Amino acid sequence: MAVRVGVLGATGAVGQRLIQLLEPHPDFDIAALTASDSSAGKTYRQAAKWRVDSPIPNDIGEMTVTATEPGEVPDDIDLLFSSLPSSIGAEVEPAFCEAGYVVSSNSSNSRMAEDVPLVIPEINADHLDLLEVQRDERGWDGALVKNPNCSTITFVPTLAAIAEYGLEKVHVSTLQAVSGAGYDGVSSMEIIDNAIPYIGSEEDKLETESRKLLGEFDGAELSHNEMAVSASCNRIPTIDGHLENVWVETEDELTPADAAEAMRAFPSLDLRSSPEPLIHVFDEPDRPQPRMDRTVGDGMAIAAGGLQETPFGLQYNCLAHNTIRGAAGASVLNGELLLENGYL
Amino acid sequence: MAVRVGVLGATGAVGQRLIQLLEPHPDFDIAALTASDSSAGKTYRQAAKWRVDSPIPNDIGEMTVTATEPGEVPDDIDLLFSSLPSSIGAEVEPAFCEAGYVVSSNSSNSRMAEDVPLVIPEINADHLDLLEVQRDERGWDGALVKNPNCSTITFVPTLAAIAEYGLEKVHVSTLQAVSGAGYDGVSSMEIIDNAIPYIGSEEDKLETESRKLLGEFDGAELSHNEMAVSASCNRIPTIDGHLENVWVETEDELTPADAAEAMRAFPSLDLRSSPEPLIHVFDEPDRPQPRMDRTVGDGMAIAAGGLQETPFGLQYNCLAHNTIRGAAGASVLNGELLLENGYL
Amino acid sequence: MAVRVGVLGATGAVGQRLIQLLEPHPDFDIAALTASDSSAGKTYRQAAKWRVDSPIPNDIGEMTVTATEPGEVPDDIDLLFSSLPSSIGAEVEPAFCEAGYVVSSNSSNSRMAEDVPLVIPEINADHLDLLEVQRDERGWDGALVKNPNCSTITFVPTLAAIAEYGLEKVHVSTLQAVSGAGYDGVSSMEIIDNAIPYIGSEEDKLETESRKLLGEFDGAELSHNEMAVSASCNRIPTIDGHLENVWVETEDELTPADAAEAMRAFPSLDLRSSPEPLIHVFDEPDRPQPRMDRTVGDGMAIAAGGLQETPFGLQYNCLAHNTIRGAAGASVLNGELLLENGYL
Amino acid sequence: MAVRVGVLGATGAVGQRLIQLLEPHPDFDIAALTASDSSAGKTYRQAAKWRVDSPIPNDIGEMTVTATEPGEVPDDIDLLFSSLPSSIGAEVEPAFCEAGYVVSSNSSNSRMAEDVPLVIPEINADHLDLLEVQRDERGWDGALVKNPNCSTITFVPTLAAIAEYGLEKVHVSTLQAVSGAGYDGVSSMEIIDNAIPYIGSEEDKLETESRKLLGEFDGAELSHNEMAVSASCNRIPTIDGHLENVWVETEDELTPADAAEAMRAFPSLDLRSSPEPLIHVFDEPDRPQPRMDRTVGDGMAIAAGGLQETPFGLQYNCLAHNTIRGAAGASVLNGELLLENGYL
Structure with a gap:
């Protein structure tokens, strides 16, 4: 019933x-x-x-x-x-x-x-x-x-998938859709042919919520994850789908191939709205893209791609439908x- | 004549x-x-x-x-x-x-x-x-x-302005306009209501050209700057104006206020097309924006803003008109x- | 089989x-x-x-x-x-x-x-x-x-629905999506923050194809409908969905209410891809809209709305998904x- | 002074x-x-x-x-x-x-x-x-x-230029920029990848203001022009510049060439903000376009183009900068x- x-x-x-x-x-x-x-x-x-x-x-x-x-x-x-x-x-x-x-x-x-x-x-x-x-x-x-928050949900699952390597430092730049601000949140004059490198209070949400989500609960108290996160948030002229550029430095060495494997293997749940797989990893370097990939898993999956090595650890991009999964x-x-x- | x-x-x-x-x-x-x-x-x-x-x-x-x-x-x-x-x-x-x-x-x-x-x-x-x-x-x-390259020109002047603090690590995420790809470079079906987290060879240009530009020439040979740079490049639906999110870690401590001061004070040249000032620093946290600010200094100035402290050093945004200054x-x-x- | x-x-x-x-x-x-x-x-x-x-x-x-x-x-x-x-x-x-x-x-x-x-x-x-x-x-x-042609398919069903009133003169202005020109048909630099009041050969297609479609076939020869049609075609920055403003002058008097009724009552077919109803008529004056209504009937229906009387007969708007129904x-x-x- | x-x-x-x-x-x-x-x-x-x-x-x-x-x-x-x-x-x-x-x-x-x-x-x-x-x-x-009103100003000068041929019937479809609705008039969620075929009270403005503007003042009373006008108004995702498709039926025969000549020859004034010429007529069939041509005459000129013969008289397109000239x-x-x- x-x-x-x-x-x-x-x-x-x-x-x-x-x-x-x-x-x-x-x-x-x-x-x-x-x-x-x-x-x-x-x-x-x-x-x-x-x-x-x-x-x-x-x-x-x-x-x-x-x-x-x-x-x-x-x-x-x-x-x-x-x-x-x-x-x-x-x-x-x-x-x-x-x-x-x-x-x-x-x-x-x-x-x-x-x-x-x-x-x-x-x-x-x-x-x-x-x-x-x-x-x-x-x-x-x-x-x-x-x-x-929608922008937090977008990148945290990818971090969870590689958490066993020891998360230390995370830089994240977001390209966020207008629907995240509600119907009248972003006027068309503000955003057509434009981008806004600021969303009030948004950076703080990514930085603190991610650490709470990846923290440990011992049955009595919740301790937050100790990684350091810095976010820079941007609004762009897309309707739905937040895209994020992520750099992660881990304690243990983590290759792009191992990270992709970990993301693909990360388990979903048996709940009705949980997608299978949870994280869809693209091989094409130019994916995920908001308009093409925001409905992966009926809008409940996380899309990731572009995994590469950098002087500062792993770099990749991820995407989620901000008003559905987010x-x-x-x-x-x-x-x-x-x-x-x-x-x- | x-x-x-x-x-x-x-x-x-x-x-x-x-x-x-x-x-x-x-x-x-x-x-x-x-x-x-x-x-x-x-x-x-x-x-x-x-x-x-x-x-x-x-x-x-x-x-x-x-x-x-x-x-x-x-x-x-x-x-x-x-x-x-x-x-x-x-x-x-x-x-x-x-x-x-x-x-x-x-x-x-x-x-x-x-x-x-x-x-x-x-x-x-x-x-x-x-x-x-x-x-x-x-x-x-x-x-x-x-x-x-256009995306290199956008952030290098801001780095030059604070170079005396000792540049060590630079993360940069770009939000680039379609004109950077030439007239037929980006089809409308690719980019309306969308963003593309990949521009072929672009990241390498930011990473290597920036180090050459900030290197030392001793009259015979050019040594490149030793900072490490990692770039993540995105195309977004704007006509002109590349916007970039930058994190810089410096050897010496650098506050947002000192960085803003250094950028504002950075000298321009007496050449006809050099703007005065070279770097326009905004106090408003939501600036610079491509459509609003790409023509600062007749499109030859660099616009910067949003300077803030992060766990990983200074964070700020910069912008330049990619087909004029860039x-x-x-x-x-x-x-x-x-x-x-x-x-x- | x-x-x-x-x-x-x-x-x-x-x-x-x-x-x-x-x-x-x-x-x-x-x-x-x-x-x-x-x-x-x-x-x-x-x-x-x-x-x-x-x-x-x-x-x-x-x-x-x-x-x-x-x-x-x-x-x-x-x-x-x-x-x-x-x-x-x-x-x-x-x-x-x-x-x-x-x-x-x-x-x-x-x-x-x-x-x-x-x-x-x-x-x-x-x-x-x-x-x-x-x-x-x-x-x-x-x-x-x-x-x-996609732009012909958009308005002809609405004309068919009211054809019994005697079609005489049709003016039609189109606002067409970029997908109608194929993947590389419209570059982003041409169309972002813009509209193009010309699509090669398009106007002729609306004007001639509509008359053939609404013509009579006597088993041997096809005679075209005698109505006069004039089209003015525009490309706008939408991905999918052609929107059209139509004025129709008919031989017999035709009120907006009767036209809406005729469109709603116009029969569909029992074919697998035929939608039911064929024409979806909106009461809201600001509909149909491309992004909201292009998938009516899984993209196979025609959406219509805004029916009103003018000095020159009936005026209304119609819409179809140009790469599906069109x-x-x-x-x-x-x-x-x-x-x-x-x-x- | x-x-x-x-x-x-x-x-x-x-x-x-x-x-x-x-x-x-x-x-x-x-x-x-x-x-x-x-x-x-x-x-x-x-x-x-x-x-x-x-x-x-x-x-x-x-x-x-x-x-x-x-x-x-x-x-x-x-x-x-x-x-x-x-x-x-x-x-x-x-x-x-x-x-x-x-x-x-x-x-x-x-x-x-x-x-x-x-x-x-x-x-x-x-x-x-x-x-x-x-x-x-x-x-x-x-x-x-x-x-x-901005949308009235866009087409009336072109009608004035050919008024001597005897204006009888005018159909006009508008493609209007978002700035016409004020800063918060059109939300980005309403208009990105979309068009809205309705602007409250707008059609009436084109229909009545145009007849007053082209009326005769005898020193005591103003009589309105007797032409009949029907407008259909659309909002599209452009920042500035209203584009209009116009059909005009005139009492005397009017060829596209004569109309173009009349528009080009239509006199401007000696006022500081009056452009010279008042109407800029393009030969290219795909002009005027909002982003390309809205600043003709510093935004104070009217741009016209695409003049052609139709079964219902002259058809052409015109454009004006809606927040400057309009x-x-x-x-x-x-x-x-x-x-x-x-x-x-």
Whole structure:
């Protein structure tokens, strides 16, 4: 029997992707949609400026949007997917957890909190048990799980695949798609025939979230990975798909061939939205490319390529679909992990 | 009195920019235009698929294009600007030099040859005297001077400005405009809504040319700079302007503030096409941007910004107009240096 | 049992779409791939610069490409799909027909020939019987069927839907995607931040092909429709999807509401690639849009919208996926019609 | 001596262009800048998100922005340029006129009012004397002059040039740049790899403003031109430059050659910002193009091309820079006309 779920912040860019992914999902039934107060009471069709490349599912279009407050969401919903703006998420997500809801959130608030698991299931599913600590400390019946930022998700799986060589230094330059900023995040006048070498707070997310994701959880406390990471983030005129140039220096010698082999062999999971393989490694030096490769593994795989030796260790490029694997799909996958691990 | 000059490979993208820059130039008079055999005999207007954003100067449009061979170019021409494809340049440029012409070339062949000066006047004008060695060794009456690759020119001036701190390691990621590949170099289907993390041979150019440019010439031999450079090159959907993310580790401690100061203070030259200042440093963290800043200093300045400290030294971004400062303007400037130093 | 088919010109943009559509097709088995002499002997993977957004099917990648000559294609192939450049198609398509092959061609040559059926199955399937005339006149065992130009296919179905009102005058302005010109047809320097108000020979195709398609076939001769059409064609920076602004003046009064109803009610066919409905009419005034709506009906439907009254009759916009419904899909559909009508 | 002028709505897209054009203007001195209340009190540098491709003039950057109210603007200012949003303009422009200011406005409100001159100086400078009627009726010391919408300005001069042939029917399809919608008017997610066949209220502007502009003023009343116009408007991914496909049916026979001749011969004015010639007619069939030709005549000329005969009269394409000739430059030019005609 399908779990009844809700979407907090359902009208935004990630909210729309969530609906696109959840509507045909056999384990989840969309039973609530929330948005800002100005949308409450409207049908979803009226409230959302739908811009995903498939039509609004008919029954979803006719659902009534409610305000984003615990009292407005039915009690019999077990799981909430949140794609709220960070400041709003920081306010209302704890309220939902306190009211007993389990929240799988893409919102950037609280990702680095000590008792909040930040999870990419194929990478660090064991961190999910931080929820026991969280419930103890906060006295919640519900629970709060986060997925990382889209640009973090893109490169962390490739690092995980070679982590056994001892990660020391990572330089990463990102070429990020406009959808990462939401529908109205980047105006066309800003980005056509242009690139912007700055995305507010983004570099810090890659640098800190990656170390938390690759850290060790001993059942009580989470220690972060000790590698040093420096990121430089750029916005470019692509719709979807974040491309990243990565340099990694490792403790043990690591050839491009061994790295490619490790990435190809890195295991995926048996969850419904986990792709097989997790990391698709291209032999062609000019791949991956956003428009060509962002839908590898239905947008849930990581694409990598261009592995080469440099004076500073291994260099390669990686790519992920930022609103699927990097946001909505990441939250759905965490929902599947919560279900499998008995948290629902 | 103006020097009579010719343009080798006048119909290509860089050739057109050369004409745009040379036509109003008070020191140079365009007296010959060459192209492939199939264009020879046509007027320039017929031969060139003109795509620069100002009309073909009228008198230039009516000039007759000749084949690219020494016998086809008038004897009384002193200086040739070459924007030939590399393989053709490798063949015919030496023939022109042997025939007594001085050639200021943007073509990538021979840039790393020991007796060929690779020059950015504001950075290493003293390397020009390698021409004495060149003439000795090759027995030429003419001479061959090269400017570096467009992506090299973009970041080397910023390194020169902080070289006194002791350059050790440089990581650079490039976001390069399509014009760098010539008119038909990048098809629209390849690049709209996309990025390509690979440009053939480009990374090697940044890594080797930068070390030659920042090397020392003792009057007889040129020793390359000992810094290590690793580049990762990307093509993005911008028309003009290469943007680069740079990390530099230096021997001496270097703060972002000191680096900005050093860049701002770095001297330009008194040559006609040298901008003042050479490096324009932005305080806004989201600058420089290709469409906004590629014409700083009439396209001859370097724009820099986003200076920050990282675990791996200084990080910043820089930008230059790839077909002006990075190609045609670089060759013109080398022509001005040749004139000032009495080589014409 | 599946029909064995071949693709002439398999490495080009439309050839790749043909493979993408034919490979999973239950009625057709790809048994031959041809390309230019320089590709002959290579595997398809080596020969094609694959740029469609799904990987090369594995077995296709390993097939050997042959030259585009009757002697090079196996005899037991019944049907050939042709996406050859027009001048080459004009030469070799008749040779294949003479050798007994049935050819469903997207190539623009011979579309207006009196004895060559130009067919959009949902519009004028009855024209297919022109093949009897063709075989009589040319003495062919094979047969040659054409689909129209991509920009013609986009607006003709909407005209067919309202034809009963008496078509008199049609003005049409097109905003065409770059893929319509093939992979290297439009360079990025030509089209980024730009539009080109001219596509060679395109306007004539819309004006003449539309009249042939909407003409009457009496079993012996085809008379063209008498409406007058004037087209103005533009290339814009979109990857796929031709958008068209249409004004139609009709003999009988035609309201926007009646036109929308007629388009919605226009019947599709029971062929495998025919969409249901054929014409998707949007109520939102700002639709259809290329990126949002080009995949309606898996890229085989026509999208229409913005119907309004003007001083000059009805005005509306329509859209079709130019390399699916407008090219490869159109040829496949004609192949299905040939199969259903016993021509294979 | 230069006239002291102010800019109402100085921080917006057109406001920035106004400053770019007015700052070096010998006849005008910028003495006041207004914006929304939230910007009042800030320096212009702080208040404006400057995105024009030349730096903020230094003295302008340091000016203090005031609220957009008569009491906030110095009395000794003679002329105000207004680029206010339409609804705000409708409210405050009359207040400024009543307070004695002469306003040259690009704001769309009141353009069709009977006593408000809608002027393109080279086309209908004589309409300016409607100001006498306006002052009589409204009892204003000031005055209100409007320039038309950007897409109207693009095609009206070409119609004016052939008006003597008797304009009857005009169909026009527009391909409009994103800057026409203001900085945040079109999000990048809406327009990259896309086109939008709808711009709210735009079609009506082309249809009605064109008839007013080409109407006759008899000293007391203005009668509109009787031609019928139907427009279909599209937004495409270009930064600047509106391209339009036009069909014109005329009473007298008009060949493409005669039309080209009439456009080339159409007189410009002696005003400082009027280009010479007003209409630049291209012989190349693929011109004008936005990126290549939007700066013809420093962005103040109209470019035309592709003239051809059709079943429905003359067809051609035209282009103008929408934020220069189509907005800021149009207002400045009207300011010059007001000065020359003694209204300041």
